[in-house]
Amino acid sequence: MSAVLPWSILIAQILLGGAMTFAAYRILRGPRAQDRVLGFDTLYVNSMLMLLTFGIKSGSTLYFEVALIIALLGFVSSVALAKFLLRGEVIE
Amino acid sequence: MNEIEIPTIATIVTSAFLIIGAALTFIGSLGLLRLKKFYEKVHAPTLGTTLGAGFIATSSMIYFSTLASRPAFHELLIVAFVTITTPITLMVLVRAAVFRDELESNETASSSPESEQLSR
Numbered sequence: 001m002s003a004v005l006p007w008s009i010l011i012a013q014i015l016l017g018g019a020m021t022f023a024a025y026r027i028l029r030g031p032r033a034q035d036r037v038l039g040f041d042t043l044y045v046n047s048m049l050m051l052l053t054f055g056i057k058s059g060s061t062l063y064f065e066v067a068l069i070i071a072l073l074g075f076v077s078s079v080a081l082a083k084f085l086l087r088g089e090v091i092e
Numbered sequence: 093m094n095e096i097e098i099p100t101i102a103t104i105v106t107s108a109f110l111i112i113g114a115a116l117t118f119i120g121s122l123g124l125l126r127l128k129k130f131y132e133k134v135h136a137p138t139l140g141t142t143l144g145a146g147f148i149a150t151s152s153m154i155y156f157s158t159l160a161s162r163p164a165f166h167e168l169l170i171v172a173f174v175t176i177t178t179p180i181t182l183m184v185l186v187r188a189a190v191f192r193d194e195l196e197s198n199e200t201a202s203s204s205p206e207s208e209q210l211s212r
Contacts (some may be wrong), residue, residue, distance in 0.1 A: 002097070008107035012114035012148075019121035019140065026124055034130055034189040041181055042124055042137040045174065049117055049140070049148050052167070053110065056155050064152075064166060071170055075177040082181065085188035
């Protein structure tokens with residue numbers, strides 16, 4: 001029974017890695033700039049979930065704090081990018 | 093891997109929630125890859141940010157509560173933060189997309205090549 005959790009963690013990591021690959025493809029080949037910003041938004045959320053999965057794998061709560069910092073900085077940077085697309089400058 | 097034994101029911105619930113959350117995030121990103129228009133693409137990744145983050149954080153909460161033998165609810169911070177901030181980001185982004193689309197349609201109406209270069 002103790003082999004269930006490592007295998008499910010591996011499956012979840014493979015699925016999240018595929019999701020991060022799709023978001024990275026959307027960043028690289030997005031037809032327009034707003035598609036790239038949307039891909040970046042998806043990429044940081046997926047990497048945050050990947051870090052939570054790493055935290056379950058290693059059993060330490062250190063990864064939780066890294067995930068929280070990624071959530072904070074990713075929100076600020078994607079809002080700054082969207083604001084730049086809106087006006088051409090971030091702070092008016 | 094960790095050496096500490098946790099009960100079987102907690103293992104099964106943690107594994108199931110983890111796989112469900114990761115699969116929902118995968119489906120959301122697949123929608124981001126496959127959908128055609130931008131206004132359709134905006135809807136897809138929110139599946140990962142709401143349900144995916146909720147399931148994976150619940151799985152992590154169950155695992156750490158069982159591991160430490162006391163309630164550990166700090167993953168609720170991530171769920172609350174992502175739930176609050178995703179609509180703000182997407183609202184600003186869609187407003188920017190509408191602004192750029194209107195700018196582009198106005199410029200194709202007047203059809204000046206320099207301003208088309210600017211809008212790229």
